[in-house]
Amino acid sequence: MSAGSDSCRAVMGTVTMAVSIPERGMKRRFRLREKSIESFIFLNGMLAIVVLLGVLVLLLREGLPVFWHTPPWEFLTGTRWYPVSDPPTFGILPFFVSTLWITLVATAIAVPVGVGCAAYLAEVASSKLRETVKPIVELLAGIPSVVMGFIGLMLLSPLVQSAFNLDTGLSGLTAGIMLSMMSLPIIVSVSEDALRAVPEEFRQASYALGATRWQTIRHVCLPGALSGITAAVMLGVGRAVGETMTVLMVAGGALAVPWAPTEPMMPMTAAIASGIGNAVRGGFQYQALFAIGLILFVMTLAVNLIADRVLERQKRKFAG
Amino acid sequence: MISRIKQIRTRWLPFALILAIGLTVISGCAETGTTPPPSGSELSGTIKINGSNTVTPLTAVWAEEFMKAHPKVNIAVSGPGSGAGIAALINGTTDICQTSREIKAKEIEQAKSHGVDPFEIPVALDALSVVVHPSNPVSELTFTQLSAIYTNRVSNWSEVGGSDVPIVALARDTSSGTHVYFKENVVQMKGLPTEDKSLEYGTRVLLLPSTEEGVIEVAKNARAIFYPGLGYLSEAVKPLAVSRTADEPAVLPSVATALDGSYPIARPLLFYTDGEPVGVVKAFIDYALSAAGQEKVIEMGYVPLE
Structure with a gap:
């Protein structure tokens, strides 16, 4: 022992x-x-x-060297893009306006639907339903853009053409609708997180004051999560601005400055993609395409910076 | 919520990294594996072919047959467009450049300054067929009418003998040889008294990234017009008879009319190499020009050289 x-x-x-x-x-x-x-x-x-x-x-x-050939002002406001002609002319206004139209259409569809979906998932749906639906929505982000392009080309463009009685279904509108589906997952996912980050006490207080669920969502939850939702929208917009393959396939590729989203158009990303293979390194067209890339880079950077600033504000708001 | 965004971002990071590494490895391999000389009787090596979207289906069949006969040879064919192919030849990223137009003097200059000496080999002919939807009543057009349509001076089918609906003119994008060939020969009416070198495609013309997409659009859009190569013709679209002027008879595109020269928009399909081809590249081109290779040309709906 x-x-x-x-x-x-x-x-x-x-x-x-x-x-x-x-x-x-x-x-x-x-x-x-x-x-x-x-x-x-x-x-x-x-x-x-x-x-x-x-x-x-x-x-x-x-x-930058392209601006020796075409001054920046002419480059931005020129409406003629003939890179393979002799002499070539580089005016990117049609591309710029096309990008704005397509982003506008995509945002106009994706934001209400996305925020609505997020509000439903965060405030109304049972947790079981939420756990099923949210991953499915996020799965949408995984669909390759070329597949979205095919869907737009084969299914959506005939529908758009007959619905709006257009000459062709290959238009900015078709591209915008496809892009809205592609930015939806980001908007839903981030907005839903923002809504769920609104403290439970806010809702309890609202219900205690006799507000209905809709009034609570409308006047308490959404304003409380506004900066997060804004960030979500910005991220969605960034996606729409930068997307290439889908718009190359379904936007139509016309070089006129589009006056309506229903016209065929070529946004900046598509212009780069369709021209770069043909551009000889160091040539004018090559430089012009890089200059478009530069402008695109500045645009998406600005959108992302705004999103970041807004997110920062949201963080501070609920820190105390 | 912040963490959620980070999650989204970081979740894709590994994939992006793998992709980036993979691409580097692949491109590295491709560069080192270029055309080693044939060892003995057995051919081996890699051939990279880049260029015209029009020639791609034909080259792909040749490549398939050639690889069947020589299992150690590996051929990669891609078809973003003639201009892209020539750019690739100048940048040294392809062994053979396939085009549906001749190389421009300016491009030869650029090639020379990059130390590349383009060597031209005609491999087949192609009749550029103008197609519309089968329901379109128009059955023939002149160069002048085509030029007017593609410069947007004519925008309604009734102005060229059709029904009263707008014309949707489809074209290939600027990296395509077909885009340039059609512009120089039809839009600018080369060789006609009305020739005008200042004419450009109208801004309402749709520039499409591939020939397939144009054919798909014409097949479902009664207002559309497009110009694919003869090899892309199918039941779903209707080819138009074309004449240079109103006095000449309009001719439908076919192998026969392209061969006897009566069809006005027939053009040579070309291969370009850096200097005279050697080794496995030469063997491949010899095959393409052989009787067996030219037989494939007819099978694929193109026009053989003889």
Whole structure:
């Protein structure tokens, strides 16, 4: 018995010793690991900045020289784009206006539907339903854009053509509708999170004052989550501005400045995609396409920055 | 909610990284694996062919047959457009450039300045067929009418003998050889007294990224008109008879009318290589020009050289 307890103590002694001696070493190793992970993460963070700067430098270096050929003002307001003619003319106003139209259509559809869907999921739907529907909506984001283009080309464009009695279904409207479906998942997902981040006390207080569920959603939840919803919308808009394959396939590709979304048009992304294969490195067309890329980059950057600022405000609002 | 956004962003990061790495590896492989000389009697190597969307179906069949006969040869064919192919030849990213138009003097200049010497090999002919929806009553057009349609000076089918509906003119985008060929020969009416080199496609003309898309649109749109190669003709679209002037008889596109020269929009399909082709590239081109290769030309709906 006693021998047993002795050996037990001895074992415990060695155990404590075993623990106490390498503990200092372990601490040091732990700190070393901590440091290396820290610097790894720091490098990753830096990498993102380096890549961003690299993209900016590349766009500036390849794109700016075109302004020796066509002054910036003419480049932005010119309505004639004939890159393979002799001499070539580069005016990107049609592309710019097309991008605005298509983004407008996409936003006008995706925002009400997306925010409505988010409000339903966050405030009305049972948690079981929410857990089923939300992943499905997010799955929509995984559909490749070329597949969306096919759907637009084969299914939607004949519908749009007959519904609006157009000459052709390949139009900015068709492209905008397809894009709205593509930015829907982002808007639903982020808005739903914003709505659920509104403190429960707000709703309880609203109900206590006798407000109905609709009044609570309309006057308490939505305003409370407004900055988050704005950020969601901005992210959705960024997606719509930058999408390429789908608009290349269904927007129609006409070079006229479109006066209505129902006209065929070519947005900036499609202009770059359809021209870049044909552009010889360093040629005027190559530079002009990079200059379009530069303008597009500035546009999406602005949208993202606004989204970031708004999100920051939301964070501060509920921090206290 | 912030974490949700981060989640969305980070969730895709690994995929993007894998994709980026994959692409780098692939492009690296492709560059190192270019056309090693044939070893002994057994041909082996990789051929990259880039260029015209019009020629792609034909080249793809040739490539398939050639790879069947020489299993160690690997041929990759892609068809973004003639201009894209020539750009690729100049940038040194393709072995053979397939085009549906001749290389321009300016492009030869650019090639020379990049140390590339374009070598031209005609491989087949193509009749550019003008197609409309089968329900369209119009059955023939002159170059002048086509030019007017594609410059938007004529915008209603009734002005060229059809019903009173607007015309939707479809064209290929600027990277296409067909776009340039059609512009120079039909829109600008090359060789006719009315020739006008300042004419351009109208701004309401739809520029499409592929020939297939144009044919799909014509097949379902009664107002549309498009100009695919002969190989893209099907039951779903109606080819028009075309004449250079109103005095000449209008001719329907076919292998026979292209061969005897009576069809006015027939053009050569060309291969370009950097200098005279050697090794496996030469073997492939020799096959394309052989009797067996030219037989495939007819099978695919193009026009053989002889």
